[in-house]
Amino acid sequence: MAAEQRPHVDAVTGTATTGHEWDGVRELNTPLPRWWLWLFYVTIIWSVGYWIVYPSWPLISSYTRGTFGWRSREAVVTELSLLKAQRGPMMQQLATAPLQQIADDPLLLDFARAVGKTAFADNCAPCHGAGGGGAKGYPNLNDDEWLWGGSLDAITHTIRTGIRSNHPDTRPGSMPTFGRDNMLQRPDINAAADYVRSLAGLPVAPNVDLARGAKVFADNCAVCHGRKGHGQARSASTISFRSCAGTAARARRARRYWSTSRTGASTSSSSRSGRRRSTT
Numbered sequence: 001m002a003a004e005q006r007p008h009v010d011a012v013t014g015t016a017t018t019g020h021e022w023d024g025v026r027e028l029n030t031p032l033p034r035w036w037l038w039l040f041y042v043t044i045i046w047s048v049g050y051w052i053v054y055p056s057w058p059l060i061s062s063y064t065r066g067t068f069g070w071r072s073r074e075a076v077v078t079e080l081s082l083l084k085a086q087r088g089p090m091m092q093q094l095a096t097a098p099l100q101q102i103a104d105d106p107l108l109l110d111f112a113r114a115v116g117k118t119a120f121a122d123n124c125a126p127c128h129g130a131g132g133g134g135a136k137g138y139p140n141l142n143d144d145e146w147l148w149g150g151s152l153d154a155i156t157h158t159i160r161t162g163i164r165s166n167h168p169d170t171r172p173g174s175m176p177t178f179g180r181d182n183m184l185q186r187p188d189i190n191a192a193a194d195y196v197r198s199l200a201g202l203p204v205a206p207n208v209d210l211a212r213g214a215k216v217f218a219d220n221c222a223v224c225h226g227r228k229g230h231g232q233a234r235s236a237s238t239i240s241f242r243s244c245a246g247t248a249a250r251a252r253r254a255r256r257y258w259s260t261s262r263t264g265a266s267t268s269s270s271s272r273s274g275r276r277r278s279t280t
Contacts, residue, residue: 007029016028017029052067055070090111094111099156148171184220196217198213
Protein backbone atom coordinates (compact mmCIF):
# COMPACT_ATOMS: atom_id res chain seq x y z
CA MET A 1 0.00 0.00 0.00
CA ALA A 2 2.95 2.29 0.75
CA ALA A 3 4.26 1.60 -2.74
CA GLU A 4 0.96 2.69 -4.25
CA GLN A 5 1.11 6.06 -2.44
CA ARG A 6 4.67 6.79 -3.54
CA PRO A 7 4.66 9.73 -6.05
CA HIS A 8 5.34 8.93 -9.63
CA VAL A 9 8.80 9.94 -10.87
CA ASP A 10 9.31 11.06 -14.45
CA ALA A 11 11.70 8.69 -16.17
CA VAL A 12 13.29 11.39 -18.36
CA THR A 13 13.86 14.22 -15.86
CA GLY A 14 13.85 12.24 -12.61
CA THR A 15 11.37 14.73 -11.14
CA ALA A 16 8.34 13.62 -9.19
CA THR A 17 4.96 14.41 -10.71
CA THR A 18 1.92 15.93 -9.05
CA GLY A 19 -0.31 12.98 -9.83
CA HIS A 20 -2.26 14.93 -12.48
CA GLU A 21 -2.48 13.28 -15.85
CA TRP A 22 -4.19 14.35 -19.12
CA ASP A 23 -4.17 12.07 -22.13
CA GLY A 24 -1.06 10.32 -20.87
CA VAL A 25 0.79 13.59 -20.13
CA ARG A 26 1.88 13.96 -16.48
CA GLU A 27 2.48 17.27 -14.70
CA LEU A 28 5.95 17.65 -13.19
CA ASN A 29 6.18 18.89 -9.61
CA THR A 30 9.09 21.23 -10.31
CA PRO A 31 10.00 23.41 -7.31
CA LEU A 32 10.26 27.19 -7.73
CA PRO A 33 13.78 28.63 -8.05
CA ARG A 34 15.33 29.72 -4.79
CA TRP A 35 16.00 33.28 -6.04
CA TRP A 36 12.32 33.65 -6.92
CA LEU A 37 11.21 32.49 -3.47
CA TRP A 38 13.60 34.87 -1.69
CA LEU A 39 12.43 37.76 -3.88
CA PHE A 40 8.84 36.89 -3.01
CA TYR A 41 9.67 36.96 0.71
CA VAL A 42 11.36 40.35 0.30
CA THR A 43 8.23 41.81 -1.33
CA ILE A 44 6.18 40.63 1.65
CA ILE A 45 8.55 42.37 4.05
CA TRP A 46 8.49 45.48 1.84
CA SER A 47 4.70 45.58 1.89
CA VAL A 48 4.72 45.58 5.69
CA GLY A 49 7.04 48.59 5.64
CA TYR A 50 4.79 50.28 3.08
CA TRP A 51 1.79 49.80 5.38
CA ILE A 52 3.69 51.56 8.16
CA VAL A 53 5.10 54.61 6.35
CA TYR A 54 2.30 55.33 3.83
CA PRO A 55 -1.49 55.68 4.24
CA SER A 56 -2.92 52.28 3.45
CA TRP A 57 -5.36 50.66 5.87
CA PRO A 58 -9.01 51.80 5.92
CA LEU A 59 -10.60 52.43 9.30
CA ILE A 60 -14.25 52.94 10.27
CA SER A 61 -14.35 56.65 9.42
CA SER A 62 -10.81 57.36 8.26
CA TYR A 63 -7.59 55.52 7.36
CA THR A 64 -4.08 55.02 8.70
CA ARG A 65 -2.01 58.15 7.96
CA GLY A 66 1.46 56.57 7.78
CA THR A 67 4.63 57.77 9.50
CA PHE A 68 5.77 59.79 6.44
CA GLY A 69 2.60 61.90 6.44
CA TRP A 70 2.46 61.77 2.60
CA ARG A 71 -0.87 62.24 0.80
CA SER A 72 -1.39 61.65 -2.90
CA ARG A 73 -4.10 64.33 -3.07
CA GLU A 74 -1.84 66.88 -1.41
CA ALA A 75 0.94 65.98 -3.83
CA VAL A 76 -1.34 66.63 -6.80
CA VAL A 77 -2.47 69.96 -5.35
CA THR A 78 1.15 70.97 -4.81
CA GLU A 79 2.13 70.06 -8.36
CA LEU A 80 -0.84 71.97 -9.79
CA SER A 81 0.06 74.99 -7.66
CA LEU A 82 3.62 74.91 -8.98
CA LEU A 83 2.32 74.64 -12.54
CA LYS A 84 -0.05 77.55 -11.97
CA ALA A 85 2.79 79.66 -10.60
CA GLN A 86 4.98 78.74 -13.56
CA ARG A 87 2.27 79.67 -16.05
CA GLY A 88 1.18 82.74 -14.09
CA PRO A 89 2.94 85.49 -16.09
CA MET A 90 1.87 84.07 -19.45
CA MET A 91 -1.70 83.47 -18.29
CA GLN A 92 -1.85 87.06 -17.07
CA GLN A 93 -0.76 88.27 -20.50
CA LEU A 94 -3.41 86.10 -22.15
CA ALA A 95 -6.08 87.47 -19.83
CA THR A 96 -5.25 91.10 -20.55
CA ALA A 97 -3.99 91.11 -24.15
CA PRO A 98 -6.44 91.80 -27.00
CA LEU A 99 -7.11 88.88 -29.33
CA GLN A 100 -5.26 90.46 -32.24
CA GLN A 101 -2.18 91.06 -30.08
CA ILE A 102 -2.15 87.37 -29.15
CA ALA A 103 -2.44 86.42 -32.82
CA ASP A 104 0.47 88.74 -33.74
CA ASP A 105 2.79 87.57 -30.93
CA PRO A 106 4.32 84.15 -31.82
CA LEU A 107 5.20 83.38 -28.19
CA LEU A 108 1.75 84.23 -26.87
CA LEU A 109 0.10 82.43 -29.76
CA ASP A 110 2.06 79.21 -29.17
CA PHE A 111 1.24 79.34 -25.46
CA ALA A 112 -2.43 80.02 -26.14
CA ARG A 113 -2.60 77.09 -28.57
CA ALA A 114 -0.96 74.75 -26.06
CA VAL A 115 -3.35 75.74 -23.26
CA GLY A 116 -6.30 75.86 -25.64
CA LYS A 117 -5.60 72.33 -26.87
CA THR A 118 -6.06 71.00 -23.35
CA ALA A 119 -9.14 73.14 -22.79
CA PHE A 120 -10.64 71.91 -26.08
CA ALA A 121 -9.99 68.27 -25.18
CA ASP A 122 -11.62 68.70 -21.76
CA ASN A 123 -14.64 70.77 -22.79
CA CYS A 124 -15.30 70.61 -26.55
CA ALA A 125 -14.03 67.28 -27.89
CA PRO A 126 -16.84 65.15 -26.38
CA CYS A 127 -19.26 66.80 -28.85
CA HIS A 128 -17.14 68.24 -31.67
CA GLY A 129 -14.61 65.39 -31.74
CA ALA A 130 -10.93 65.33 -30.79
CA GLY A 131 -9.98 66.84 -34.15
CA GLY A 132 -12.95 69.21 -34.36
CA GLY A 133 -14.49 67.21 -37.19
CA GLY A 134 -17.96 67.34 -35.67
CA ALA A 135 -20.62 64.66 -35.35
CA LYS A 136 -24.34 64.29 -35.90
CA GLY A 137 -25.91 67.40 -34.41
CA TYR A 138 -22.54 69.06 -33.74
CA PRO A 139 -20.91 71.28 -36.41
CA ASN A 140 -17.61 70.58 -38.11
CA LEU A 141 -15.04 73.13 -36.93
CA ASN A 142 -12.47 72.29 -39.61
CA ASP A 143 -14.17 73.82 -42.65
CA ASP A 144 -14.64 77.44 -43.66
CA GLU A 145 -18.38 77.59 -42.96
CA TRP A 146 -19.33 79.14 -39.63
CA LEU A 147 -22.85 79.28 -38.27
CA TRP A 148 -22.06 82.18 -35.95
CA GLY A 149 -19.03 83.75 -37.64
CA GLY A 150 -15.42 82.58 -37.93
CA SER A 151 -13.54 85.68 -36.78
CA LEU A 152 -11.56 85.66 -33.55
CA ASP A 153 -14.11 87.94 -31.90
CA ALA A 154 -17.07 85.85 -33.08
CA ILE A 155 -15.55 82.53 -31.97
CA THR A 156 -14.57 84.03 -28.61
CA HIS A 157 -18.11 85.31 -28.08
CA THR A 158 -19.57 81.89 -28.93
CA ILE A 159 -17.24 80.11 -26.51
CA ARG A 160 -17.82 82.60 -23.70
CA THR A 161 -21.59 82.84 -23.93
CA GLY A 162 -22.56 79.55 -25.58
CA ILE A 163 -25.61 78.71 -27.68
CA ARG A 164 -29.01 78.85 -25.96
CA SER A 165 -27.34 79.10 -22.54
CA ASN A 166 -28.36 81.10 -19.49
CA HIS A 167 -25.83 83.83 -20.26
CA PRO A 168 -27.52 87.17 -21.01
CA ASP A 169 -25.43 87.58 -24.19
CA THR A 170 -25.86 84.01 -25.42
CA ARG A 171 -26.63 83.24 -29.03
CA PRO A 172 -30.29 82.19 -28.81
CA GLY A 173 -30.82 80.30 -32.07
CA SER A 174 -34.30 79.14 -31.08
CA MET A 175 -36.02 78.64 -34.44
CA PRO A 176 -39.79 78.18 -34.31
CA THR A 177 -41.24 74.91 -35.59
CA PHE A 178 -43.22 76.52 -38.41
CA GLY A 179 -44.63 73.26 -39.77
CA ARG A 180 -45.46 71.41 -36.58
CA ASP A 181 -47.15 74.42 -35.02
CA ASN A 182 -49.06 75.21 -38.24
CA MET A 183 -47.46 78.63 -38.50
CA LEU A 184 -46.74 77.95 -42.17
CA GLN A 185 -48.33 75.57 -44.63
CA ARG A 186 -46.37 73.01 -46.62
CA PRO A 187 -46.31 75.03 -49.89
CA ASP A 188 -44.91 78.06 -48.03
CA ILE A 189 -42.30 75.92 -46.28
CA ASN A 190 -41.19 74.39 -49.57
CA ALA A 191 -41.03 77.79 -51.25
CA ALA A 192 -38.96 79.21 -48.39
CA ALA A 193 -36.61 76.22 -48.46
CA ASP A 194 -36.08 76.66 -52.22
CA TYR A 195 -35.35 80.33 -51.66
CA VAL A 196 -32.78 79.48 -48.96
CA ARG A 197 -31.11 77.11 -51.45
CA SER A 198 -30.92 79.94 -53.95
CA LEU A 199 -29.27 82.16 -51.30
CA ALA A 200 -26.60 79.48 -50.85
CA GLY A 201 -25.96 79.37 -54.60
CA LEU A 202 -27.49 75.94 -55.01
CA PRO A 203 -29.55 74.95 -58.03
CA VAL A 204 -33.32 74.94 -57.70
CA ALA A 205 -36.00 73.47 -59.91
CA PRO A 206 -37.02 75.71 -62.81
CA ASN A 207 -40.70 75.78 -61.80
CA VAL A 208 -40.28 76.86 -58.16
CA ASP A 209 -41.81 80.13 -57.03
CA LEU A 210 -38.81 82.00 -55.65
CA ALA A 211 -40.82 85.19 -55.32
CA ARG A 212 -43.20 83.43 -52.96
CA GLY A 213 -40.27 81.95 -51.05
CA ALA A 214 -38.64 85.37 -50.79
CA LYS A 215 -41.81 86.84 -49.32
CA VAL A 216 -42.21 83.98 -46.80
CA PHE A 217 -38.55 84.34 -45.86
CA ALA A 218 -38.84 88.12 -45.48
CA ASP A 219 -41.97 87.84 -43.33
CA ASN A 220 -40.81 85.00 -41.05
CA CYS A 221 -37.04 84.41 -41.28
CA ALA A 222 -35.24 87.64 -42.19
CA VAL A 223 -35.85 89.23 -38.81
CA CYS A 224 -33.35 86.74 -37.32
CA HIS A 225 -31.33 85.36 -40.25
CA GLY A 226 -31.02 88.64 -42.12
CA ARG A 227 -32.40 89.71 -45.48
CA LYS A 228 -29.92 87.55 -47.41
CA GLY A 229 -29.47 84.81 -44.82
CA HIS A 230 -26.17 86.17 -43.53
CA GLY A 231 -27.29 85.75 -39.94
CA GLN A 232 -27.52 88.13 -37.03
CA ALA A 233 -24.68 88.03 -34.51
CA ARG A 234 -27.08 88.08 -31.55
CA SER A 235 -30.11 86.21 -32.84
CA ALA A 236 -29.54 83.64 -35.60
CA SER A 237 -26.88 81.79 -37.55
CA THR A 238 -25.75 82.08 -41.15
CA ILE A 239 -27.82 80.03 -43.57
CA SER A 240 -26.31 81.44 -46.77
CA PHE A 241 -22.77 80.11 -46.77
CA ARG A 242 -22.10 81.88 -50.05
CA SER A 243 -21.88 85.06 -48.00
CA CYS A 244 -19.02 83.80 -45.88
CA ALA A 245 -17.19 81.75 -48.50
CA GLY A 246 -15.38 84.69 -50.04
CA THR A 247 -13.74 82.86 -52.92
CA ALA A 248 -14.92 80.59 -55.71
CA ALA A 249 -13.25 77.59 -54.09
CA ARG A 250 -15.00 78.22 -50.78
CA ALA A 251 -18.27 78.76 -52.59
CA ARG A 252 -17.90 75.35 -54.21
CA ARG A 253 -17.28 73.81 -50.81
CA ALA A 254 -20.34 75.60 -49.47
CA ARG A 255 -22.46 74.24 -52.31
CA ARG A 256 -21.17 70.73 -51.61
CA TYR A 257 -21.99 71.23 -47.94
CA TRP A 258 -25.71 71.65 -48.54
CA SER A 259 -27.46 68.53 -49.74
CA THR A 260 -30.49 68.34 -51.97
CA SER A 261 -32.65 66.58 -49.38
CA ARG A 262 -35.20 68.64 -47.50
CA THR A 263 -37.70 67.73 -44.80
CA GLY A 264 -40.00 70.46 -43.56
CA ALA A 265 -38.03 73.59 -42.80
CA SER A 266 -34.72 71.83 -42.08
CA THR A 267 -31.83 71.14 -44.44
CA SER A 268 -29.37 68.33 -43.71
CA SER A 269 -25.97 67.91 -45.27
CA SER A 270 -22.65 66.14 -45.14
CA SER A 271 -19.56 68.11 -44.23
CA ARG A 272 -16.22 67.60 -45.93
CA SER A 273 -15.22 65.18 -43.19
CA GLY A 274 -18.15 62.92 -44.10
CA ARG A 275 -20.06 63.55 -40.88
CA ARG A 276 -23.73 64.52 -40.90
CA ARG A 277 -24.85 67.94 -39.76
CA SER A 278 -28.22 69.65 -39.66
CA THR A 279 -29.12 73.32 -39.71
CA THR A 280 -32.53 74.71 -38.98
